[in-house]
Amino acid sequence: MSDEARILLADDHALVRRGVRLILDASPGLRVVAEASDGAEAVALTRASDIDLVIMDVAMPRMTGLQAAREITSHDAHPYILMLSMFDNEQYFFEALKAGASGYVLKSVVDHDLVTACRAAVRGESFLYPGVESALVRSYLERIARGEAIPTSVLTAREDEVVKLIAEGHSSKEIARALVISVKTVERHRANVLEKLGMRDRTELTRYAIRAGLVEP
């Protein structure tokens, strides 16, 4: 991989593609090298050219983003995939993970999350949007409450507090205010927690979601 991540953009709306492209091209280290207007075209382009990251809309004509993702990841040495979607159901997110995607970006926060998600994806990490993160942590707490044995490293008292606040859907800023610590510290706790719960990497996350009944096996 060169210094710049080569990106394929697939969305059936030319204006959305243009908007995303302008933002990515303005970000150092990211460059859009190809565009597709449906899933089938995206699959064909991925095979034909050297792509590091595919950004796809979930809903596209001819072949949906999810189908295209399955198709792309069925080959060895496939690029990373990031799904763009308007829907915040975690079922879509887990389905995207199952299809091999690294992350899922909600369109209503695309301006804010897109670049971060791209960077996480090309580093090989998964990108969790805030809603899904609290859903995951909540289901984790419920499983503990039900007395299921979950093998994880023990959380510190502080991390435990952070977990409960994440589960309630609070943002980092709100958690920082509640615990009287800096946002940076909250972010660090958050990262540690996800790491300890085995929610950092895609395979772990998918496995967790299936076990917790958040998605069909």
Added chain:
Amino acid sequence: MGAITHLQLIADVFMDRPFAMYDCGDVKQSMNLPLYSKVCLINGAVFALGITVLVVSPATVSQQVTPRELAVLTCGLALIVVTNALLLHGVLAPLSRLIQRMDRFNIGAPGERLPERGDRVAASVAKSFNAVLTRLELERAEGNARALAAQENERRRIAQELHDEVGQSLTVVLLSTKRALDMRPDDIENELTLVRDSARASLDEVRRIVRGLRPGVLEELGLVTALGAIAQEFDMKSPVNVRHQLTARLPTLTANTELVIFRVAQEALTNASRHATAKTVDMRLLADPESVTLSITDDGRGMSTEGNGEGIRGMRERALAVGGELRIVPGTGGGTEVSLRIPVASQQ
């Protein structure tokens, strides 16, 4: 009631036996002839009896009618009229009882029918009435199915357009304002932030509306995932605790049937959380070789049929439209159990 039974017995003894022949052959098809003939024969028999009495008895009528003769004649006439009336009543009573039953009949309850036994004429009328009911029910189910399908299609179309047109345009607005903000335009930064925030809020709103209109998860990810999703959604957004147990081994169902199962689950969950003030709801989806069954049991205060009658009717109509059967019974633990059973045979 006792009098009627008694009279019917007389009518049967006197009338039915001689008329047995009308019940075989092609005359059986027509209802008018046996009833008409019955009436003629009753009248004829009564007149014949009167005349026989006149002929056999020594009674005569003088040219100048004496008061005694007049009294005898009046009594005779009264006897004839009363006998005739009683016999006719015996024949016609089953019909009037049938008419009363028809008047009281509850057309709204599907599957309810008039009994087709007893008096031949009444049974035959009841049979036709029942046949009309069956046809009406069938047509109503078809009409409902068409209306529901039209409604769902319209919802889907609106959702699609909102998603594809409005949603995408707002995404473009978001992306463009970000670009503009990145250029650090100090003098209009506040305005741009406002544009960005309202575009974001609108996009969230569009997403919320689209989600309510069209069960996207159902269409794209299948029934089991969609049911799991609404169970989870209710679990999170309402005070009820929703547990679910969904079989993954489902027979192939039509898209319409999946939609009906999904909408019934949605309605039952809404009822449980809104009207029944339940604490825990159990949602189960089971399949056997013959059928698929969705059951939703709550531990609420039981379902009051007023207030949410509309929702229950909607569930019934949806069930009927795909050949399913909806049962709403008190649950074992005090609450309500809603169960929808759809035969697999109806899926071909």
